[in-house]
Amino acid sequence: MTIASFPVTAIFDWYDRHGRSLPWRRRWPELAPAYHVWLSEIMLQQTVVATVIPYFLDFTRRWPEICDLAAAGQDEVMAAWAGLGYYARARNLHRAAGIVCAEHEGRFPADVEGLRRLPGIGPYTAGAIAAIAFGRHSTVVDGNIERVLARYFAITTPLPAAKAEIGARYDEILPSERPSDFPQALMDFANAVCTPRNPGCGACPLAGGCAARRAGTAEALPVKAPKKTKPQRRGIAFVAIDSRGRTFMETRAERGMLGGMLAFPSAGWTPDDGVYDPENPFASAPFGADWRMAGETVSHVFTHFSLTMDVALAEHDGAGPPENWHPVRPARLPTLMRKVWTVARRQL
Numbered sequence: 001m002t003i004a005s006f007p008v009t010a011i012f013d014w015y016d017r018h019g020r021s022l023p024w025r026r027r028w029p030e031l032a033p034a035y036h037v038w039l040s041e042i043m044l045q046q047t048v049v050a051t052v053i054p055y056f057l058d059f060t061r062r063w064p065e066i067c068d069l070a071a072a073g074q075d076e077v078m079a080a081w082a083g084l085g086y087y088a089r090a091r092n093l094h095r096a097a098g099i100v101c102a103e104h105e106g107r108f109p110a111d112v113e114g115l116r117r118l119p120g121i122g123p124y125t126a127g128a129i130a131a132i133a134f135g136r137h138s139t140v141v142d143g144n145i146e147r148v149l150a151r152y153f154a155i156t157t158p159l160p161a162a163k164a165e166i167g168a169r170y171d172e173i174l175p176s177e178r179p180s181d182f183p184q185a186l187m188d189f190a191n192a193v194c195t196p197r198n199p200g201c202g203a204c205p206l207a208g209g210c211a212a213r214r215a216g217t218a219e220a221l222p223v224k225a226p227k228k229t230k231p232q233r234r235g236i237a238f239v240a241i242d243s244r245g246r247t248f249m250e251t252r253a254e255r256g257m258l259g260g261m262l263a264f265p266s267a268g269w270t271p272d273d274g275v276y277d278p279e280n281p282f283a284s285a286p287f288g289a290d291w292r293m294a295g296e297t298v299s300h301v302f303t304h305f306s307l308t309m310d311v312a313l314a315e316h317d318g319a320g321p322p323e324n325w326h327p328v329r330p331a332r333l334p335t336l337m338r339k340v341w342t343v344a345r346r347q348l
């Protein structure tokens, strides 16, 4: 097998001129604190940079060091995470902070194997922390880097089967200099130039050696296995409000969708939430009240299914345990429940 060649200098030159300034980023030879790299990488899973920045700034203001985060209550961390989705990530984040603080004196392991032993850290995240925070020559291939390398080397195997081949190419081209900058340079370049649609091949500093550019196949790469259509689910959320403007909410079970989050009672959309029969919508209500249907539904897309949520409303005083009645703080609700509240509050 031939060793791939890649214009590393051109990528670094591009990065030095056009790379983004991000609050968790440092430039070689300076290395970003592992706490910041880890926090940003966990937040960036399934979420775009623009959304993550205010959350990152908020977390590091509240908890400047990892042991501050470890000492925070889980409820507090979950509430600060609200809106970022995938709540298991927040629970693992808090658990990992506890382990780093208690078992590693507040310092992250510097190698991929040690990092992978922490909750919520998979191979990509471990590689990214090892490279970006510790300057290790680890493999860091996210969807952006996949795109650039699949195009540059014209890899036509569909993803995800192509991952091993792309990872091997990455290891071949990984330069000995600036190991923390290299993956970040490729990611920024992928975002700004080698974009999914209309890549900027005309002004691209890699164009001379790019196999997809030569073959005219840039936009067709990387090839992706056909997406399965998402199943549709239907559910209902119950919003009861009392005369003091408080609503009835429950903390969801730790395991499962929106685990550990405060939410309106709901039914039908996960196996744990009970059955929902749209013909008899109030059968799964949390308590008897003069329920009525809101005229609108809520739509929300999860990784594995799309949800249409009906919303039932009632004015009611004193049902259920008193500690279940809360003033609504939308910023502390998961996005689905924030949408439910937006519908409800128009009509209550």
Ligand code: SF4
Pocket (backbone or CB within 6 Å): 148, 151, 152, 193, 194, 195, 199, 200, 201, 202, 204, 205, 206, 207, 210, 211, 212, 213, 218
């Ligand atoms: S020439 Fe086009 S496809 Fe190739 S790396 Fe540059 S932008 Fe991407």
